[in-house]
Amino acid sequence: MMKHVLEFEKPVMELRDKIAELKRLTENSEMDLSDEIQKLEKRLEKLETDVYDRMQPWDRVQMARHPERPTTLDYIENLFTDFLELHGDRLYGDDEAIVSGIAKFNGTPVTVIGHQRGKDTKENIRRNFGMPHPEGYRKALRLMKQADKFKRPIITFIDTKGAYPGKAAEERGQSEAIARNLLEMGGFTVPIICIVIGEGGSGGALGLGIGDRIFMLENSTYSVISPEGAASILWKDAAYAQKAAESMKITSYDLKDLDIVDEVIPEIRGGAHRDIQAQSEEIKQVISQALEELEKLSESQLLEERFNKYKNIGEYTHLDL
Amino acid sequence: MLRDFFSKKKRYASIPSQEAKQDVPEGLMQKCPNCQKIFYRKELNRNMNVCPHCDHHHRMTAYERLEHLFDEDSFVEWDKHMISNNPLDFPDYEEKLEKDRLKSDLNEAVVTGKAKLQGFDTAVAIMDARFRMGSMGSVVGEKIANAIENARKESIPFIIFTASGGARMQEGVLSLMQMGKTSVALQRLHAEGGLFISVMTHPTTGGVSASFASLGDYNFAEPGALIGFAGRRIIEQTIREKLPEDFQTSEFLLEHGQLDKVIHRHNLRSTLATVLDIHSPGGEE
Ligand SMILES: [Zn+2]
Numbered sequence: 001m002m003k004h005v006l007e008f009e010k011p012v013m014e015l016r017d018k019i020a021e022l023k024r025l026t027e028n029s030e031m032d033l034s035d036e037i038q039k040l041e042k043r044l045e046k047l048e049t050d051v052y053d054r055m056q057p058w059d060r061v062q063m064a065r066h067p068e069r070p071t072t073l074d075y076i077e078n079l080f081t082d083f084l085e086l087h088g089d090r091l092y093g094d095d096e097a098i099v100s101g102i103a104k105f106n107g108t109p110v111t112v113i114g115h116q117r118g119k120d121t122k123e124n125i126r127r128n129f130g131m132p133h134p135e136g137y138r139k140a141l142r143l144m145k146q147a148d149k150f151k152r153p154i155i156t157f158i159d160t161k162g163a164y165p166g167k168a169a170e171e172r173g174q175s176e177a178i179a180r181n182l183l184e185m186g187g188f189t190v191p192i193i194c195i196v197i198g199e200g201g202s203g204g205a206l207g208l209g210i211g212d213r214i215f216m217l218e219n220s221t222y223s224v225i226s227p228e229g230a231a232s233i234l235w236k237d238a239a240y241a242q243k244a245a246e247s248m249k250i251t252s253y254d255l256k257d258l259d260i261v262d263e264v265i266p267e268i269r270g271g272a273h274r275d276i277q278a279q280s281e282e283i284k285q286v287i288s289q290a291l292e293e294l295e296k297l298s299e300s301q302l303l304e305e306r307f308n309k310y311k312n313i314g315e316y317t318h319l320d321l
Numbered sequence: 322m323l324r325d326f327f328s329k330k331k332r333y334a335s336i337p338s339q340e341a342k343q344d345v346p347e348g349l350m351q352k353c354p355n356c357q358k359i360f361y362r363k364e365l366n367r368n369m370n371v372c373p374h375c376d377h378h379h380r381m382t383a384y385e386r387l388e389h390l391f392d393e394d395s396f397v398e399w400d401k402h403m404i405s406n407n408p409l410d411f412p413d414y415e416e417k418l419e420k421d422r423l424k425s426d427l428n429e430a431v432v433t434g435k436a437k438l439q440g441f442d443t444a445v446a447i448m449d450a451r452f453r454m455g456s457m458g459s460v461v462g463e464k465i466a467n468a469i470e471n472a473r474k475e476s477i478p479f480i481i482f483t484a485s486g487g488a489r490m491q492e493g494v495l496s497l498m499q500m501g502k503t504s505v506a507l508q509r510l511h512a513e514g515g516l517f518i519s520v521m522t523h524p525t526t527g528g529v530s531a532s533f534a535s536l537g538d539y540n541f542a543e544p545g546a547l548i549g550f551a552g553r554r555i556i557e558q559t560i561r562e563k564l565p566e567d568f569q570t571s572e573f574l575l576e577h578g579q580l581d582k583v584i585h586r587h588n589l590r591s592t593l594a595t596v597l598d599i600h601s602p603g604g605e606e
Contacts, residue, residue, distance in 0.1 A: 163531075165551030165559050170569060171577045174550040175530040179504060183536050186505035187512055202488075202497060203531040203550070210501050224488045224497040224528070233490065248493045249409050258408070260498055307509060310502040311466060314459030314495055319402035319428070 004067050008059045009270070012051050015044050052269050055219070057245040060252075061227060063219040064198050068273040072099055072114030072157040075197065078280035079287070080105050080112060088139060092172065095136030097128045097164070098208070100143045105155070106288060111147035113140045113208060114157030117198070131164040134177035137207045141181050148188040153291055156208040158196040161226065163204030178207040185210035186310075189302060191294035193287055195265070196220040196252075197272075212306050213290045214260065216252035217283075218267040222260075223250040260313055262290075353377055369586045378543050378586055380523065382425075383432040383449040386482055390590050391445070395437035399471065400464045404428050408459065411491040417453065425451040429460040430485070433468040435477070439594040441601060443480050444472035450484040450524065457529055458489030462499025465533065469506040469517075478516040478597060483534040487527020500532035507536050516600050518593065520584075521548050521571070539581050539596060542571035543589075548579075 005013045019040050026033050055063070063069070076083050080103035088094040100113040115132065118124030140156075147154045163174055185192060192211035200209070200222030216222060225233070230248055231240035255261040265286055272279040294302065352359045355377035365372070369389050370379040381389070387396055404422075407414045422428060430452040436445050446468045448455045465481070472479035489496040510517060519537030521530075523546035531550050534540075542548060549569035557564055567573050571583045584592050 163550065165555045167556060167560055167562075167564060167568070170549050170551065170556065173535075173577070173579050175548075176535040176579060178531040178550070179500075179533070179535040182501055182504035182532055183508045183511065186501075186508035203500060203528055206497060206500055207531075210505065222494055222497075224493055225490060230490060247409065247411060248490075250494065255494060258495060260494060303509075307505055310498065310505045313498040313502055314463050315406045315408040316403050316460045316463055317406055319404055 006059070006062045006066065008055070008062070009051055012044070012047055015040065015047060019044060048269060057251050058242040060219045061221055061245050063271050064221045066271055066273055069198055070272050070276045070279065071119070072116050072159060072197065074276055075157060075280055075283065076103065076112055078277060079284055080110070083112065086143060089135045089142055091138055092135045095133050095139060096126055097130050097132040098136035098140055100140055102152070108291070109152045111143055111152050111154050113143060113154065115160040115208065117159060128164055130160045131162060132160065132204060133164055133166070133169045134172040134174050137177035137181050140208055141184055144184065144188060148190055151190055153191040153193065154188065155287065156192070156194045156211065158194060158200045158205045158209055159198035160201050160204050161199055162201035163207065178203050181207045182210055186306065187303065189299040191291060191302065193290050195283065196222050201226060212294050212302065212309070213262045215263050215265050215286055216255060216261050217265050217272060218252050219271055220252055221250045222255050223248055353379070371586050376544070378523065378545055380450060382451065383427065383447040386447050387432070387436065390593070391436040391438050392440065396434050398432065398434040400433060400467055402428060403460050403464060405458050405460045407491070408495055409491065409493050414491040421452045425449065427452050429464065430455045431461045431464050433464045435471070438590065438597060441594070441597040442477045443597070444468045444475070444477055446481045448482060448484040450486070453489060455485035456487060456489040457485060457499050458492040458496050459499065461489070462502045465503050466506040469503065469510050473510045473513055473515050476515070478518065478600065479510060480518045480520065480593065481533060482520045482522055483525040483529055484522045485525060485529035487529055497528065500528045503533045504536065507533060518596060520589070522546050524548070526550070526552065540579070541582050541584050542574065542580050543586055544571055544583055546571045548574055
């Protein structure tokens with residue numbers, strides 16, 4: 001069974017285990033428990049609906065951080081062919097918190113870039129837990145410029161707690177590296193598609209996140225600050241993270257309501273990690289459709305629409321005098 | 322009104338002694354946080370809010386900056402009456418906005434408009450940290466993006482004076498997206514050959530530092546300003562070491578190649594005029 005069980009899905013997992021055990025029992029005995037099993041399976045179906053169709057913001061935060069949640073490299077493997085990873089920013093180093101390269105999507109050449117978490121402690125240390133330094137953003141920029149030159153669409157996967165808050169990162173211009181990407185991504189004349197697959201943490205997420213289409217997996221989050229960070233600032237206590245997750249409006253559906261995200265990509269019940277292939281298929285369709293729409297636009301239409309997309313985000317009022 | 326009453330009353334107060342310096346009356350006197358000396362506010366203001374003793378650059382309000390740096394009566398304000406909604410229905414946000422509106426006489430944390438600097442037309446945006454720490458919500462993002470667009474349409478330079486703690490938390494991810502809005506607007510200005518000068522003042526951090534503030538054709542800063550992406554406390558917790566005293570100051574950024582120049586406030590007008598002149602078609606007559 002699953003190695004990692006989240007708090008809110010415990011009842012589901014317990015029932016699943018029970019059914020599995022009954023099945024095992026009947027395999028090697030004369031007992032006929034098929035009626036009982038059938039009943040339990042019905043109950044499981046109902047329980048799963050109850051639990052997964054009514055996930056609260058905090059449940060989704062947990063799901064977005066699930067240790068088994070598919071990463072950028074998992075999706076690259078399932079969505080593209082001929083992926084060739086390319087390294088380094090040509091200025092300082094190679095930041096493994098971001099992976100990037102060229103590949104084919106349905107036979108079309110594309111450039112793919114994404115934050116990359118590790119799957120275990122060792123890999124997480126190498127990849128700095130998916131929290132980039134400036135050289136990561138500059139590597140991404142280098143490859144986006146290359147994509148622009150050779151007229152390849154750019155597809156980015158967003159999955160980071162944030163840009164790394166470290167001394168060296170500040171010294172090498174973390175602010176400038178992120179800011180530069182925001183500006184340049186505003187001007188590339190190839191389609192840019194951004195997909196939030198896990199945590200979309202603040203400026204560090206946005207640094208790969210300016211595009212013509214912004215999609216979010218159903219159980220991903222996108223926020224200006226982590227719920228824990230917000231709680232410690234607003235209520236001086238990180239324990240209020242759950243409350244902050246609700247107030248801050250960080251789920252995929254919240255962002256759809258705020259007109260930031262174009263589409264929520266439905267997840268496999270119980271989370272994307274339950275079936276990476278099926279999940280990739282869902283994503284594949286969304287990318288195909290978006291590319292088809294965007295390739296019809298002229299370069300100037302593409303830029304105009306991208307500008308308007310961002311210009312329209314926000315809510316304000318003009319005072320009546 | 323209420324404020325007038327209090328400041329009049331204070332006029333009869335005697336100059337506070339060193340011992341009483343904690344309770345320096347707000348209206349009339351001001352203490353320099355750097356050298357601890359106390360001055361008449363007027364004296365400080367005449368010196369462009371730079372401490373006459375230690376050169377510490379005190380905060381300046383948006384309108385003070387306009388008055389000191391731009392040509393007299395040349396300012397025409399844009400979007401003055403744009404105010405924030407409470408898009409996330411965030412608890413207490415409206416009250417906080419109202420409080421800051423009364424306190425600062427501003428509708429939001431940035432003032433934008435068209436003004437002349439030594440005869441040169443400019444589109445200008447001046448942030449004011451008295452309003453919600455200068456944080457960037459929908460209104461700040463929209464006003465700055467509009468100013469950039471106006472600069473582009475009128476083919477005039479865009480100058481910004483940043484002063485911001487970063488994101489407006491009460492507007493959540495809408496606040497984050499203003500980084501995108503302003504940067505994409507700057508891209509359009511850039512693509513048409515428009516000039517953008519960024520002047521970072523104390524403090525310029527977080528999402529403002531990681532968007533327009535760092536994107537000038539010229540990135541300048543006032544001396545001693547705090548400029549950085551992540552907060553000192555968070556960095557110290559992350560790397561488990563104490564950071565040097567001058568970490569994330571203007572001078573630190575200059576040393577690390579992140580700034581074109583640190584400019585004393587007294588020289589800001591003339592330096593900006595020089596840049597504008599070099600960029601003006603045919604030069605100044
Ligand atoms: Zn002083």
